[in-house]
Amino acid sequence: LDIQLYKSPGHHQEFLDCVRSRKRTLTPVEIGHRSQTPGHLGAIAAIVGRSLKWDAVKEEIVGDPEASKLMGKQMRAPWNV
Incomplete structure (x- = not known):
């Protein structure tokens, strides 16, 4: 069994590094x-x-508009998904 462990700079830094490098x-x-x-x-x-x-x-x-509203916030213009 070959176990590989990776050194990570932390989730936030790793995410930012990957955004920059496209990895x-x-x-x-x-x-x-x-x-x-x-x-x-x-x-x-x-x-x-x-x-x-x-x-x-x-x-x-499903079937709960009040709870559904809490799933996310409406984005400000001009941003959208």
Whole structure:
């Protein structure tokens, strides 16, 4: 079993270095995104005081407009996604 360990300058610095160099981060962005989702949903559920139904394919809260508003902020013009 060949184990490779990488020396990282830290998540924030590594991200900035990769933006500049166009290299990939050590941890794939998709894994980072997916690992954050349960924490965000848990925080929103605590704020609204109820359980949430999550559509993982569409990445949206189902049937709860109040909770859905907490998933993100509206971007200022001219920025959009």
